[in-house]
Amino acid sequence: xxxxxxxxxxxxxxxxxxxxxxxxxxxxxxxxxxxxxxxxxxxxxxxxxxxxxxxxxxxxxxxxxxxxxxxxxxxxxxxxxxxxxxxxxxxxxxxxxxxxxxxxxxxxxxxxxxxxxxxxxxxxxxxxxxxxxxxxxxxxxxxxxxxxxxxxxxxxxxxxxxxxxxxxxxxxxxxxxxxxxxxxxxxxxxxxxxxxxxxxxxxxxxxxxxxxxxxxxxxxxxxxxxxxxxxxxxxxxxxxxxxxxxxxxxxxxxxxxxxxxxxxxxxxxxxxxxxxxxxxxxxxxxxxxxxxxxxxxxxxxxxxxxxxxxxxxxxxxxxxxxxxxxxxxxxxxxxxxxxxxxxxxxxxxxxxxxxxxxxxxxxxxxxxxxxxxxxxxxxxxxxxxxxxxxxxxxxxxxxx
Numbered sequence: 001x002x003x004x005x006x007x008x009x010x011x012x013x014x015x016x017x018x019x020x021x022x023x024x025x026x027x028x029x030x031x032x033x034x035x036x037x038x039x040x041x042x043x044x045x046x047x048x049x050x051x052x053x054x055x056x057x058x059x060x061x062x063x064x065x066x067x068x069x070x071x072x073x074x075x076x077x078x079x080x081x082x083x084x085x086x087x088x089x090x091x092x093x094x095x096x097x098x099x100x101x102x103x104x105x106x107x108x109x110x111x112x113x114x115x116x117x118x119x120x121x122x123x124x125x126x127x128x129x130x131x132x133x134x135x136x137x138x139x140x141x142x143x144x145x146x147x148x149x150x151x152x153x154x155x156x157x158x159x160x161x162x163x164x165x166x167x168x169x170x171x172x173x174x175x176x177x178x179x180x181x182x183x184x185x186x187x188x189x190x191x192x193x194x195x196x197x198x199x200x201x202x203x204x205x206x207x208x209x210x211x212x213x214x215x216x217x218x219x220x221x222x223x224x225x226x227x228x229x230x231x232x233x234x235x236x237x238x239x240x241x242x243x244x245x246x247x248x249x250x251x252x253x254x255x256x257x258x259x260x261x262x263x264x265x266x267x268x269x270x271x272x273x274x275x276x277x278x279x280x281x282x283x284x285x286x287x288x289x290x291x292x293x294x295x296x297x298x299x300x301x302x303x304x305x306x307x308x309x310x311x312x313x314x315x316x317x318x319x320x321x322x323x324x325x326x327x328x329x330x331x332x333x334x335x336x337x338x339x340x341x342x343x344x345x346x347x348x349x350x351x352x353x354x355x356x357x358x359x360x361x362x363x364x365x366x367x368x369x370x371x372x373x374x375x376x377x378x379x380x381x382x383x384x385x386x387x388x389x390x391x392x393x394x395x396x397x398x399x400x
Contacts, residue, residue: 032251033064053235060244069250070222072257073212076191077204079224081231083238084250088187088207089115090243091221095183095203096120098237099152102127107145107175108154109136111162111366113185114350116154133365136166137297142174150180157196158188158305161350161374162367163288163314165297165304172200181230183223187211187341192264193307202226203234210341211311213256214263220249263343263379268308270385271377275313277386283323283393285371287315311378312340317371317393319400324349324371326399333380333388340376345385347375 008016036059040046049055056062070082085091096119100106108120110133123129132145136155153175158165172182183203184196190211196204206212208220225231238244268291275289290301290309301309317323327347328336334345350368363369377385 030065030068030251030254032247034247036063036247053232059247060242061239063245063247063250065247065254066245066250069208069245069254072254073191073206073208073222074224076195076257077186077224078191078195078197079204079226080228082222082224083231083235084208084245085221085223085238086243086245086249087219088205088209088221089119090241091205091207091223092116092185093119094221094238094241094243095205095223095234096123096152096154097241098234099181100127100129101151102129103149104151105130105132105147105149106152106154107132107134107142107150107180109134109156109159109166111136111159111164111368112154112156113160113187116185117362120154136164136171139167139170139174142171143178146175146178146180150175150178153180153182154185155182155201156185156188157194158290158310158312159367160185160188161312161314161372163188163290163295163310163312164367165290165295165301167300168196168201168304169199172196176200188310188312189305190260190264190310190341192261193268193305193310197224197226199304202230207341208253209339211260211264212341213253214260214341214343215252215256216339216342216344218249218252218256220245220253264308264311266379267311267377270379270382271311271313271375272309273382274375274377274386274389275315278313278315278389281390281393283318283397285316285318287313289313311376313375313377315373315375316369317373317396319371319396321349321351321370322399323396324373325352327373327392327396330392330395331388332391333384334375334378334392340374342376343379345376345378345380345388347373350374 038056049057066084070084074082120131134141175182181202184201185205187207187210204224206222208222272291275287275292278284279287328349334347337346
């Protein structure tokens with residue numbers, strides 16, 4: 001709009017407020033661009049914007065605040081570009097739907113987030129996409145699973161909820177030799193503990209809802225790409241999919257990123273401490289944390305996660321399903337909640353919640369028992385957390 005507003009009436013001026021121009025200083029935080037459309041000076045400039053990822057046109061195509069988040073996470077992960085979505089499942093679906101088609105084939109590790117497992121099952125049933133599940137610990141198993149029609153290797157840095165850690169560099173190398181791209185869900189580790197692209201991965205996926213934002217007030221997801229070509233392929237589909245990030249959610253996630261290093265350090269330390277105490281408790285048959293001595297993948301975790309094993313603990317109660325349900329209902333400092341990576345400690349019973357889609361055989365194959373409990377450790381004082389977990393263990397022991 002022209003600056004010559006002297007002849008305009010109040011009704012028009014109310015609709016066209018002046019845009020502030022800042023000089024001599026700069027904001028200390030990324031500004032929130034909540035508006036969803038942008039105007040242009042010429043018809044040609046607007047027409048070009050439909051094909052230029054760097055130009056802002058309409059929020060489904062991009063937004064300055066969202067772009068700042070995408071660039072920030074891409075830089076943290078060491079990737080060429082990032083692509084933000086409205087949720088973690090939006091990012092998972094966005095990548096899978098962009099790269100897969102009828103008759104394609106995916107190799108995926110057996111123990112996956114329940115939502116990812118559900119999407120792959122749906123693609124198999126409706127689109128005829130074949131999925132081969134592997135343990136995630138044996139590169140030769142991946143090699144045997146690959147086919148000419150394989151389009152993707154899908155892995156998790158720290159498996160949800162079992163905390164198993166596969167030898168990702170070795171698994172990814174096998175896929176790369178065959179020309180198959182790899183995607184790694186790095187939500188449990190965050191780029192502070194592991195950067196999959198440095199180990200050969202082509203795509204890194206995060207539920208930004210979790211550690212990146214960290215305060216239980218954001219729903220978001222993001223995918224980071226090793227190269228611009230793959231980013232372009234997925235972005236083209238993302239624009240049409242429409243699972244776009246709200247600018248305010250992006251702004252909140254950027255705020256959360258600033259304390260990510262401090263939160264991760266505290267959560268890793270407290271989780272390891274609590275895992276050791278849980279492992280020694282008589283009501284617990286097994287406790288798993290990647291940094292805990294005796295973890296099935298201890299050597300691999302020590303090599304890939306030298307800065308810490310993350311903030312999630314998985315443990316099995318000797319009393320089975322009823323003990324697990326009693327435990328999660330008895331916590332008082334911790335919260336019974338379906339997420340993770342929050343500043344507050346969260347607990348859940350995967351067999352009846354996040355992995356309810358799996359039948360008994362699939363649960364067993366994934367390493368999830370009827371009494372498995374997942375604890376996402378927050379930043380509370382570790383002694384307060386242990387007192388809470390200990391009293392819940394006593395309740396669980398009485399439930400069987």
